[in-house]
Amino acid sequence: MAVLISNDAELSTLISEDEVCSIAAHVLAAEGVEREVEISVSFVDEEEMHALNAEWRGIDRTTDVLSFECDSAFDEDIPADGVLELGDVILAPQVIAAQAPDFGNTPADECRLMLVHGLLHLLGYDHIEDDEAEVMEAREDELLRELAACRGDDPDAIVHGPLTHHEND
Template sequence: MTDSLYDIAVSLECPAWAEALPDVAERVERLARLALDSCPEDRPDGALELSLVLADDDTVRALNRDWRGKDAPTNVLSFAALDDDEAPVVEGAPLLLGDVILAWETVAAEAADQGKALADHLAHLVIHGVLHLIGFDHQEEEEAAEMEALETRLLATLGIADPYRDEDQGR
């Protein structure tokens, strides 16, 4: 699935991903495209480039420690190149959006703990991570509500339940 608008690189750094979901590389690429296509008004113009890394907890923990000062693994990290004012922009070249890195052990454990299918939880986290690359955030309550609503709508198109449903009932 290739077009001139997106250059999406998927890196399988932890084999457990493919053992659990044999089509994981194609799956995350489709999910990234879904997220990018969902909000053309918020997406930068022109060809876009991003990478998705299917890693393990050790890799994500090191990145989280080195870049965010948090010495612990997390489910997904997004490094948005558009947040870097010094990132080079080359006329005619695809615009580098950044990287989304997922941690196998944390994602698998969360899915099991929450009673969710691994593929569904992965779908949520890929969409969430890619939306961060194009400027969505959840630091403020209004921003969080907008991002969560979009994630929920996108997941519903895939037949996946609202991942925030239980959180909303507790508010």
């Protein structure tokens, strides 16, 4: 697995590059991804995130995370010996840090949640419908608890915000 991390604006990323890679590896393994994949994780400022959200989702405001899926990790039509470009996760650490207290999270924990959220989108999860949102949120919660245990933190201390829906964006 290759994780390409970009932070051209030299922003505080809230978690280390090593942790970004570790989270990506954990999520992919937990989801049964056995193929060689490449993921891009970019940290952008609020202005760039606003522009991306407007361009790609038609929503004229900033957001915390965007995901752009490329290849499916489970597409059997793609040759097994090739590296899959799973996609891009784009994080806005300033937005994430600002919203963290609203959800009872530290900025680092909120960043972990947004990264897991973005990675799950690359793996086909969504939250447009209530039933999809419940499945995705439950998986996020499970993964975040596993990651907390791996870090030596209390998994029961994980705080997870409300269900997310695009319809209210």
